[in-house]
Structure formats: C-alpha cells, structure tokens
Amino acid sequence: MPEVTVSVDVVASPERVWQAAVDWPTQQRWMFLTRVWPTAGTGHAVGDRLSAFTGVGPVGFLDTMEITAYDAPRRCVVRHTGRVVRGSAAFEVVPLGPDRARFVWTEWLDLPLGVLGQAGFALLRPLILWPLRRSLRRFADLAAES
Numbered sequence: 001m002p003e004v005t006v007s008v009d010v011v012a013s014p015e016r017v018w019q020a021a022v023d024w025p026t027q028q029r030w031m032f033l034t035r036v037w038p039t040a041g042t043g044h045a046v047g048d049r050l051s052a053f054t055g056v057g058p059v060g061f062l063d064t065m066e067i068t069a070y071d072a073p074r075r076c077v078v079r080h081t082g083r084v085v086r087g088s089a090a091f092e093v094v095p096l097g098p099d100r101a102r103f104v105w106t107e108w109l110d111l112p113l114g115v116l117g118q119a120g121f122a123l124l125r126p127l128i129l130w131p132l133r134r135s136l137r138r139f140a141d142l143a144a145e146s
Contacts, residue, residue, distance in 0.1 A: 002118065004128060007104040008136040011144045014101040018073035018093045020143040021103060024050060030138040032131035033060070046070050050078065065089075086110035103139060105132065 010017050020026075024043045027036040034054040041048030045067065052063040061084040068088070069077035077090045087109040094102040 002109050003106060005104060005106040006132045006136055007102055008140045009100065009102050010140045011100055013099055014093050014095040015073050016146060017101040017103055017143050020146060021091045022076055030135055030142050032135045044070060105136065
C-alpha cells in the first residue's frame, strides 16, 4: 500500500491550524480543485461521512469518506469509500510552539491492478505530489491569516 505524506509548517497556533484543517466547507479555498462537505453528521466525529469533488465543472470524480478516528486537535483519519480513491488518509497537527504547528497530510492508497497499478503510481507520483504540496502552501497562508 503506497504512502504519500506532505507537510507544511504554519505560523499559527496548533488550535488554529486544527480548526482550519477540519473546516470542511472552506477547504475549497486551499485544496487544489476540490470541494469538501459533510454528508452524515458534522464531520467532527467517528462515523461521520464526508464527500469531496475534485475536478473542474462537471469533469472530475467524487471521493466519499468515513471518519475512522477523530482526536481533536491533533488527528483526523478517514477511510476512502468511493470508486476512484481507496485507502485511508490522515490530517495531523504537530505543535511546534504556542504560535507554530506542522500540518501533515498522509494518504495510504489501495491501488487497483496489482503490480501494474503500483508501477503506474510510481510514474504518476510527482503529478500527485505537486497539487498536494501546492495545497499545503495555500493552507499555511490561509491558516496564518486567520
């Protein structure tokens, strides 16, 4: 199961970084071409469900998720339940001081097609990392502004 981890240091309190990370509807301000919204519950408890649409206009894909761990203000883990994205993901906030924190986004992906899927992932990895890194830079700016 391939793992993808990106992180960014944020000049904001760990609590503020957490609040910005799990404010699902405002993620579209920082998450590359993606809108996120709760579909069951508030999106702040184990068992709650989220949906995310990544794309432009009607072209893209829907990623459905279920929260499997929610340890505010430190860690939220989701299980991807959709057809396109499978596996798990976590948002984590690591305190670095009263006004600094590291935001870590990790994806553990279930790839289709066995060895062929793993080979394709190895080739596409840079294309996957670019929007994630771009998103986290934007996240750091927005969380620091708040």
